[in-house]
Amino acid sequence: MPANKKYLSTSNTQRFAKITAGFFGGYAVTVTLFMAIGFWLDHVNVLTTLRFGGFMLWATLFLLAFLFKNGWKAWGVYLLATVFFSAIIYISKIYHPII
Amino acid sequence: MSNRVYNILFHTHTISGIIISAALYVIFFAGSFSFFRDEIVGWERNEPVSEASRLQAVDLDIMLDTLAAQKELYGRDISFTKYFNERRINVNLSASKDTTASEEAKKRSFFYMDTDNFSTYTYASNYSIGEFLYRLHFFAQLNLWGTTGYILAGFVAFFFLFAIITGVLVHWKKIVSNFYVFRPMASLKNIWTDAHTALGIIGLPYQFVYAVTGACLIIGTSVMSPAVVNFMYDGDTNQLYEDFGFNPPKFKMANEHLLETPEINQFLEKATSKWEGFEVTTLQVFNYGDANMKVGLEGHTQYDLKFAGRGEIIYNVLTGDEEHVVNPFTETSYLDAATAVITQLHFGDYGGVPLKVIYFILGIVSCFVIISGVMIWLVARDKKHIAEKKRKFNAWLVWIYLAACLSLFPVTALTFVLVKVFLHDFGPERMTDIYHIFFYSWLAFAAFFVFKRDNYFTNKYSLISGALIGLLVPLANGIISGNWPWITFPAGYYHIFIIDVFWVLISITALTIGLSLKRKAAEKSPVKIRTNKSNVNKDVGADTLSVGDL
Known part of the structure; x- marks a missing residue:
């Protein structure tokens, strides 16, 4: 009954890439996304949602990282998303700061 | 799939x-x-505690008198909190804000106090299987x-x-x-x-x-907040605490001793009669014995009346005026509601x-x-x-x-x-x-x-x-x-x-x-393997969840 190995990544670097992409990349995407939204909606409410909803999104992103054929592509996608949300944060801080 | x-x-x-x-x-x-x-x-x-044991049933004036006999209380912030349904409640004394206070009065302290016989316990001596x-x-x-x-x-x-x-x-x-x-x-x-x-x-x-x-x-704050503090608040943790209401209110001392310290119990009664079904969990006295003395109460609605309702009142002790009010039945913010729902669902105490x-x-x-x-x-x-x-x-x-x-x-x-x-x-x-x-x-x-x-x-x-x-x-x-x-x-x-x-x-x-x-x-078991001490070592055949099924 164990999962059929033919569908699983066998190389250790691929495993490493997927696990780290899901864990760290997923975290970065989650936090930057909520922060970017937080500049434009009520930030206290958005950050409150991050405290519980963040874990749901993070777990989902963690899962999705395993579905990439190439783990480094997962890293690429998550990094791009993080950079994109970070850019929103950067710009929002200048034009629509919360403090 | x-x-x-x-x-x-x-x-x-x-x-x-x-x-x-x-x-x-x-x-x-x-x-x-x-x-x-x-x-x-x-x-x-x-x-044993009665099923409906609440902070409003406790005689806080006697507790304060007992404390005053042991410690100098002037200028301190004193809080009584009933987190759990047990006879001992949490008592927290801040350091006295009176600059002329003795060294002893400038020490903060925390302990548990029995609401029946007023003995006090430290964290370790109050320890229990329940807490463990x-x-x-x-x-x-x-x-x-x-x-x-x-x-x-x-x-x-x-x-x-x-x-x-x-x-x-x-x-x-x-x-x-x-x-x-x-x-x-x-x-x-x-x-x-x-x-x-x-x-x-x-x-x-x-x-x-x-x-x-x-x-x-358990990790919502510690894992999610570092990035937020750094990039949204530019490292200003205090502002974040302010936004989320973590900072307790602070009141300046008038540095003028009251001749007679007013009773505290009356504020408990006032607050509970103000809203029918309001359960006080914390009562905090600010600037005890000072002319600028305040009493703050925090609590929640009875869960059958409203599931997530956090309320708060701060009274000016001398005038009896309400200085700050959050009505638990009508003014529940998203933050308070989310926190209440998460905690209550987790603790199953409703x-x-x-x-x-x-x-x-x-x-x-x-x-x-x-x-x-x-x-x-x-x-x-x-x-x-x-x-x-x-x-x-x-x-x-x-x-x-x-x-x-x-x-x-x-x-x-x-x-x-x-x-x-x-x-x-x-x-x-x-x-x-x-x-x-x-x-x-x-x-x-x-x-x-x-x-x-x-x-x-x-x-x-x-x-x-x-x-x-x-x-x-x-x-x-x-x-x-x-x-x-x-x-x-x-x-x-x-x-x-x-x-x-x-x-x-x-x-x-x-x-x-x-x-x-x-x-x-x-x-x-048809198959005996060398580690056959285990009782779960058989059935090579039936694969209920095998890939082929799908």
Whole structure:
């Protein structure tokens, strides 16, 4: 009954890439996304949602990282998303700061 | 779902599950008992509380007078908090803000105070089995470096959430059809699989709520806030605290002694009569004895009137005016509502004892889901084509897992008995003593079961020994305190009564199950392998969850 190995990544670097992409990349995407939204909606409410909803999104992103054929592509996608949300944060801080 | 996706999800479910299984079992087991934390504490100290014990029923003026006789109170902020339904409440004294105060008055202090006889206790002397199990539930005892225990518990909850999501996705197509499948006469692997999936689905909403609220409560702030503080608040933690209402209000001293300190109880009465169904949990006195003295009250609505309602009033003591009001029935912010919903769902404190019983049963069911998951993992890998070395490793792993997890039941029962019989002092060594009783007996039981290397034996005798020791719990209590169930029930000492009856019921249940366990399957086993001490080593044939099915 164990999962059929033919569908699983066998190389250790691929495993490493997927696990780290899901864990760290997923975290970065989650936090930057909520922060970017937080500049434009009520930030206290958005950050409150991050405290519980963040874990749901993070777990989902963690899962999705395993579905990439190439783990480094997962890293690429998550990094791009993080950079994109970070850019929103950067710009929002200048034009629509919360403090 | 393609075969590829299915197998990947399946594999991540297996791996995340097996990694967290033992830790998660401890969390669920200790957490289930923690629903009865307050009852356990009342039972252990022989300090029954009435069902409706609240802060507004406490005479805070007498408590303040008692404190004033021992300590200089002028210029301090003093808070009384009733977190738990027990006789002792938390008292927190800030340092005096009076610049001319003595060195003694400039020391802050925290302790517990009995609301009946006003004796005080430190954290260690106030320690209890209830507190121990509650803290074991989030690994506070593993806070060896900073908050490592909390972080571990939090990530176990996070990976639990991950395992729930992957588990549901893997099981998705069979969610309805397999729900009705139960084959007790089939191979062990089918039994484990049926139990794992059916109970997993029954407990799904409960487990999902616990994974999310658990992660949120224990690491929500510590994991999510660093980035937010750095990039949104430019490192200004104070501003974040301000936004989220973590900073307690601060009031300047007038530096003018009041000739007579007004009564505090009147504010409790004022606040509770202002809103029908408002339960005060905290009363805080600011600038005690000073002309700028204030009294702040915090509380929530009775849960049957409004599920999530947090209220707050600050009174000016001299004029009696309300200076700040948050109406719990009409002005609940998203922040307060979310916090209240998360906490109450997690603590299961909104429906009285019947709800706690349901939550307890679901908690133990979750323990069973964890164990059956581990058993599927073992049985599915116990096959001829798997290398002998790997099978040995797997068998050892499961012997250790089961020994550590299942021995928690007798160990908990034993702790109740030994604490009742031997620990009558509320001295500073109480905490260490409870640690020793629990952890050494856990080590002994687990080592014994690992030594036996027999999962069937571990299962059967952990249940039977736990049941027999558990039956001693009400006996020990009756003999030591004289509070037998037939005395506590008519007297209305429900905390004590509930714990005695609770142990009788779970002991009878465990005994029935333990005695009816038969080593049937193992004897029929067609395949004997070298590690055949384990009773779960057969059935190469039937693959209920194999890829081919899909």
